[in-house]
Amino acid sequence: MSFLAAENMTGGYGAADILHDCTLRVEKGQIAVIVGPNGAGKSTAMKAVFGMLKLRGGHVRLDGEDITQLSPQDRVAKGMGFVPQVNNVFPSMSVEENLEMGAFIRKDDFKATMEQVYDLFPILRDKRRQAAGELSGGQRQQVAVGRALMTQPKLLMLDEPTAGVSPIVMDELFDRIIEVARTGISILMVEQNARQALEIADQGYVLVQGANRYTDTGKALMADPEVRRTFLGG
Amino acid sequence: MDFLNAIVALLNFVIIPAAAYGAQLALGALGATLVYGVLRFSNFALGDTMAFGTAITILGTWWLQSHGVSFGILPTALLALPFGIAVTAALALATDRVVYRYYRQVRAKPVIVVIASMGVMFVMSGITRFVIGVEEIRFVDGTKFVIEANSFKQATGLAEGLALRSTQLLTMVTAALVVAALFWFLNSTRTGKSMRAYSDNEDLALLSGINPERVVAITWIIASALAVIAGTLYGLDKAYKAFNYFSLLLPIFAAAVVGGLGNPLGAIAGGFLVAFSEVGVTYAWKKVAGYVMPEGLAPDGLLQILSTDYKFSVSFAILILVLLFKPTGIFKGKAV
Structure with a gap:
């Protein structure tokens, strides 16, 4: 039984479905990466796992417990952390206050x-009194991840x-994410930089039009000539 | 010696009145800016919330006075203030429940909520007039002056007198205490920080487990307290008249916008900026100029840029200039 098992998810924002029978699994302490072309429903799949999307079919299990009906807030209490793509910090608040709010x-x-968190991202310790909105893009992402880890x-x-x-910052962030996974935290990640992401992935999911197209270990997907040709640019 | 007289005249007619007025505006603007930051709309009912709260405070004051209670050298109204705040906060929370909560749930556009707040404004001004009437009411008691003009003249031998009314000093001291308490609350308490977080990024605040209804309720209570304190200080300093509080809406919003809507520090700076502009533009500078200018060059005219009847046009001009050239205000608030 996988630590996270989101199986046969079907649903969308309005009348039309975006996800079609989509399945994502993450093992304990491993990194799973969702890649795919634009509009493949990668972010939607992740939002579905987090409960920000009403599912018409399928279910989500965390550590064996069915959480399909829970709100995102309740899922946070159950042990899910979510870092949105944008607007993921409190810009006018200091780094330390951001982390405090994460632990609310x-x-x-x-x-x-x-x-x-400060040991993981030492730069945040130096900038802990600074407003998060004044940080660089990479540092802000570190605040966002740190907030979710709280x-x-x-x-x-x-x-x-x-x-x-x-x-350069991207490589650094990936290194940190590997470190987080080593502490036993499972990671589910949507990535636009498919090559680099699959390199660090234990499990890779290639989504196309809201459905699973290829599912394998990161290495195997990287080696698959079909995947390389269609999704990784040769 | 003439230069000293000029300074005293300036203090007496411009700096002290403007500072007291600025402190009142700053408190009002803080209330406006907090509601804007958390609930994301400009609360047009603010002026009438001030009028209502002050009316309740006055009723409390009369009740206390009828029982022979007084606050020594300070105005009795200060004792009635907590009562006024409690009743006004209850009204604000009830209004939120009946009116604003619905618009939050349907995620209405801010402009719709603004119009709703105008409706609330009319209802509140009606209630206020029913409760206390439309007449001018003076409810100040206690010691009248801290420094009296005549005794100042005698003590210093200057031709100009300096008067500092106790209500003016009281206004500035109270405002300083309230602002310090508010900033402590916002920056150092868990609840205060959750308010700022909600104001900063609503969705992320929800993800972090911050309860929006609690944040909103606390915002209404604080905004009501600020409005009642500002209104009572204004009423003590000048006089109470329900309509005057409605007119205060313009300078208060000008102050909040100049400072940057949603930014508490900006609201305070904006309050003083608007007050000093208003007093500076409507004051007849003839007397001060007469002391400073060499003999024979003293002006004949009043040197008054605007009649005091037009004082609100100053706020209006400031508001328009800021919105045209720096919509986010001095302290980088949210764009309007």
Whole structure:
């Protein structure tokens, strides 16, 4: 049984379905990456897992528990962390306050978690008094990931974490994401930079028009000539 | 010696009145800016919320006075203030429940909520007039002056007198305390931070588990408290008349917009900027000029740019200039 099992998801925002029988699974402490062309429903699939989309079919299980009917807020309490693609920080608040707000639902002392986030992203420790809106794109993404980590999630979902950051920062972010996974947190990630993402992926999902097209380990997908030709540009 | 007289005249007629007025506007603008930041609309009912809250405070003051209670050298109204705040906050929360909550649920555009707030404004001004009437009411008691013009003249030997009314000093001290408390609340408490977070990024606040209804309720309570304090200080300083509070809406919004809507620091700066502009433009500078200018060059005219009857046009001009050239205000608020 996978740690996250989102199976046979069918649904959309309005009358028309975007997802068709889409299945995503993530094992404990592993990295799963969703890639695919524009408009393939990658972000929609992730939103469906997080409960931001009403499903007409299929179910979502986290650690064996069916959470299909829960709201996103309740899923956060169950151990999901979500980093939206845009508007993922509180711009006028300091880095430290952003992290505090991430821990809002926690009633216990979260100082230790904050230290862990600072150890993971040392630059944030230096900038903790600075407003998050004044940081560079890469640093802001680190704040966003750090905020989501504050609830100590068991599954971290990232919607295009490297969108709009430079290649060097992108490599750095991927390294950090691997580090997060090593602490036992499962990761589900949508990525536009398919090659680099599949390189670090334990499991890769290629979606086309809201349905699974190819599903395999990251390495196998990278090696598949068909996938290379159609989705990775040769 | 003449230069000293000029400074005293300036203090007496411009700086002290404008500072007191600015403090009142700043408190009102803080209320406007908080509601804008959290609920995302300009609350046109703010002026009449001030009028209502002050009316309740006055009723409380009369009740206290009829029982022989007084606050020594300070106005009795200060004792009745918590009562006024409580009743006004209850009214604001009830209004939210009946009117605004619906528009939040259907995610109505801000302009629709603004129009709804105008409806609330008419209802509130009607209630206020039923409760206390339309006449001018003076409810200040306690010591009248901190510094009296005549004794100042005698003590210093200057030709110009300096008067500092106790209500003016009280206004500035109260405003400073309230602002300090508000900033402490917003920056240091969990609830205050969750308010700022909600104002910054509503969706992310929801994801973080912040309860929007709680944030909204606290915002109404704080905004009501600010409105009642501002209204009562204004009424003590000048006089209470329901219609005057409606007219305050313009300078208050000018102050909030100049400072940057949604930015508390901006609201305070904006309050003083509008107050000083208004007083500076409508003051007859003849007296000050007469002291400073060399003899024979003293002007014959009043040196008054605008008659005080037109004082609200100053706020209006400021509002238009800011919206044309710097819509986000001095302190980078949200674009209007």
